[in-house]
Amino acid sequence: MKRQLRSIAALMRRGLNEILRVPGGAVPGVLAPTIFMLGLSAVFGKAARLPGYDTANFLTFIVAVGMLQGAGFTGAATGVNLARDIEQGWFDRLLLSPTPRAVLLAGVVGSASLRALLPATFLLTVALTLGVDWPGLLAIALAALLVMGLAAAAACYAILLALRFRTQQAAPLMQVGTFVAVLFTTAYAPRELLSDWLRTIADINPVTHVLEGVRQGFVGDVTWATTWPALLAVTGLIAVFGSLAVRGMRRQGA
Amino acid sequence: MRASIVVLARRALRNAARRPQFLAPLVLFPSLFLALNVGGLERTTTLPGFPKVDGFLDFQLAAGITQSLLLGGVSAGIAVALDIEGGFFDRLVASPAPRSAIVLGRVLAAGVIAAFQVSYFLVLGAVFGVDVKGGVLGVLSVLAIGILAGTGFGAIGVLIALRARNASTVQGIFPLVFVVLFISSAFFPADLLSSPADAVAAYNPLSYIAEGMRHPIAFSNDVVALLEGLGAAAAVTAVALGLSLQALRGRLRQA
Numbered sequence: 305m306k307r308q309l310r311s312i313a314a315l316m317r318r319g320l321n322e323i324l325r326v327p328g329g330a331v332p333g334v335l336a337p338t339i340f341m342l343g344l345s346a347v348f349g350k351a352a353r354l355p356g357y358d359t360a361n362f363l364t365f366i367v368a369v370g371m372l373q374g375a376g377f378t379g380a381a382t383g384v385n386l387a388r389d390i391e392q393g394w395f396d397r398l399l400l401s402p403t404p405r406a407v408l409l410a411g412v413v414g415s416a417s418l419r420a421l422l423p424a425t426f427l428l429t430v431a432l433t434l435g436v437d438w439p440g441l442l443a444i445a446l447a448a449l450l451v452m453g454l455a456a457a458a459a460c461y462a463i464l465l466a467l468r469f470r471t472q473q474a475a476p477l478m479q480v481g482t483f484v485a486v487l488f489t490t491a492y493a494p495r496e497l498l499s500d501w502l503r504t505i506a507d508i509n510p511v512t513h514v515l516e517g518v519r520q521g522f523v524g525d526v527t528w529a530t531t532w533p534a535l536l537a538v539t540g541l542i543a544v545f546g547s548l549a550v551r552g553m554r555r556q557g558a
Numbered sequence: 559m560r561a562s563i564v565v566l567a568r569r570a571l572r573n574a575a576r577r578p579q580f581l582a583p584l585v586l587f588p589s590l591f592l593a594l595n596v597g598g599l600e601r602t603t604t605l606p607g608f609p610k611v612d613g614f615l616d617f618q619l620a621a622g623i624t625q626s627l628l629l630g631g632v633s634a635g636i637a638v639a640l641d642i643e644g645g646f647f648d649r650l651v652a653s654p655a656p657r658s659a660i661v662l663g664r665v666l667a668a669g670v671i672a673a674f675q676v677s678y679f680l681v682l683g684a685v686f687g688v689d690v691k692g693g694v695l696g697v698l699s700v701l702a703i704g705i706l707a708g709t710g711f712g713a714i715g716v717l718i719a720l721r722a723r724n725a726s727t728v729q730g731i732f733p734l735v736f737v738v739l740f741i742s743s744a745f746f747p748a749d750l751l752s753s754p755a756d757a758v759a760a761y762n763p764l765s766y767i768a769e770g771m772r773h774p775i776a777f778s779n780d781v782v783a784l785l786e787g788l789g790a791a792a793a794v795t796a797v798a799l800g801l802s803l804q805a806l807r808g809r810l811r812q813a
Contacts, residue, residue: 336733343740346755350746351602476583484590492598502597 311403315411320418322385333377334423338430341370348492356494359523367431368519369491371447372511374423375455376482380475382416383462387472405553413459413546420455421448436522443521446531450518453538454511458482460545467552485511510537562655566663570637571670584629584671585678592622592682595745607749611776612689619683620772621744623700624764626675627708628735632728634668635715639725657810661720661802665712672708676701688775696774703770703787710795713802720805744768766790 345363352362359365389395398408424447432438439447462478469477488505489512495503506512517534520526574581592615600614611617641647650660680690680697690696719728739745741755742764751759759765770787773780 336736339733339737339740343736346752347740347745348599348602349752350605350750351599353605354601476586480583480586480590483587487590487594488597492594493601497598497601499597499600502594 308404308407311407312411312414315408316415316418319382319385319412319415323419323422333374333381334426336377337370337374337423338427340373341366341427341431342434344369344492351493354493354497356497358494361436363431363434364436364522365519366491367428367436367522368447368515369486370427370431371424371451371518372454372486372515373483374427375420375451376458376486377479378416378420378423378455379458379460380462380478380482382412382419382459383464383466383478384472384475386412386463387466387470387474390466390470391472399556405556406550409460409463409546409549409553412463413456413549416459417452417456420451424448424451439521440526443526446526446534447518447521450514450534450538453542454486454514457538457541457545458485460542460549463549464545464552467549467556485509486515489515491515510541513537514541559656559659562659563662563666566650566655566659567666567670570634570664570667573637574633574667574671581633581671584626584633584675587629588622588626588679589682591625592618595621602746602750605750608747609777613687615683615686616688616776617772618745619679619688619775620700620768621739622682623676623679623704623771624707624744624768625735625739626679627672627704627711628739628764629732630668630671630675630708631711631713631715632732632735633671633715634664634712635717635719635728635731636725638664638716638719639722639728642719642723643725651810657806658803661713661716661799661806664716665709665799665802668712668715669705669709672705672712673701675708676704683775690775691777692774692779696779699774699779699784699787700771703767703784703791706788706791706795707767710791710798713795713798717798717802717805720802720809738762738764742768763790763794767794 341363344366349362351357352360352365357365386395389398399405428444458481461481465474465478465481468474488502489509490498490506492498495506498506513533514537516530517537520530595618596613596615602608603611603614603617609617638647641650647660651657680700683690690700692699715728718731719725722728741758742762743751743759744764744767748756748759748765766786767790770783770790773783773787
């Protein structure tokens with residue numbers, strides 16, 4: 305068990321090292337969610353005047369969207385990096401090691417969870433500087449947990465695609481998947497203001513619960529009624545995509 | 559010269575058709591974004607100051623087209639950068655073909671792809687109930703502004719590729735597409751933008767390009783909007799083409 309934990313830690317360190325070795329590669333992933341948040345706020349800011357938004361500040365409403373987008377981008381980037389390792393043959397060498405496949409997966413996914421905190425922290429700092437109210441420590445802790453959880457689920461989804469297509473050219477598929485999952489929710493407007501078709505999708509989409517879980521504290525108070533569906537949704541997503549990714553890992557080289 | 563441009567444009571189009579994974583995002587991402595904006599923010603048409611439109615899709619369609627055309631520019635830049643990385647660019651330079659045809663051929667291909675992008679969005683709009691208010695003349699206006707703007711964005715992509723010389727740097731400008739769009743009136747009426755986006759939007763050529771296409775779609779044919787749209791697109795194209803040819807000369811001097 306101790307040896308497996310050491311393997312996971314080593315793989316997580318390798319994932320985090322990429323940020324230090326190729327900082328230029330990490331910049332777009334860190335900046336993009338913040339640019340997106342600021343842009344949306346500048347363009348659609350007046351939407352918050354509509355009855356139904358529980359805040360007069362659109363930026364406050366979409367902070368959670370930016371944080372989850374960062375998690376989605378990080379997860380997708382993990383899949384792209386794995387595809388690169390597959391193309392370059394490093395992944396095959398990893399498979400030859402005595403480390404169980406599930407442990408290999410845990411290391412890669414764990415690094416995605418930690419890296420997702422980087423864009424989230426940057427975005428939150430910018431948002432707070434621009435006047436978003438401090439949501440409280442409990443809300444921040446919960447948001448961090450959910451961001452890490454969603455990044456893990458997104459990483460499992462992207463890894464699944466990387467193992468299936470074995471090329472970085474699958475990157476748009478990984479990005480579109482996370483883009484749709486995060487934005488086809490109550491991202492832009494409260495549920496009652498969405499058009500019928502988008503409301504239906506948002507109701508089905510489990511990421512809606514995750515988003516509402518991150519949003520509480522920024523808009524309204526932290527409540528258990530919003531928290532447990534968010535935790536359940538993110539756990540379910542990790543369980544489903546994690547199982548599929550473990551199965552994909554076990555099939556490698558079989 | 560003309561034959562070389564056409565041959566190189568044809569090659570660029572053939573290569574684009576062979577790699578649908580590069581072409582599909584040009585319409586896929588803006589279509590998803592369009593759906594999201596319309597589905598999530600359709601009630602904003604009731605805000606005081608929002609112009610009277612049949613639906614938010616009527617208003618947003620021009621934004622989707624503009625976004626797609628900008629991504630087309632990024633795609634053209636990536637293609638040129640890949641040619642440089644793969645050594646094909648150097649072989650072209652060594653060939654007897656006029657050097658400016660290397661840029662003009664790629665930019666012509668961007669214009670042709672732009673025609674497909676604009677047509678795609680007009681059909682998509684029609685499927686979801688958009689009735690182009692300007693009629694046939696309006697459709698032709700949208701096509702004219704869109705193709706001209708797409709050609710200019712292609713030239714910007716080529717310019718960046720010639721300067722950067724690698725595909726990953728060109729790919730890195732993707733977030734900038736959103737930045738320049740967000741500081742224009744492409745997505746929302748200029749009067750309802752927040753500060754400082756509203757001030758910048760007045761000087762952003764994308765505002766005029768998007769408004770030029772929006773008028774015939776959502777309102778009516780308007781000569782001023784048409785001329786402003788065509789003028790902005792022509793200015794972008796002329797400046798970008800001039801700078802691209804200059805960048806090509808600079809690169810040849812270094813070679």
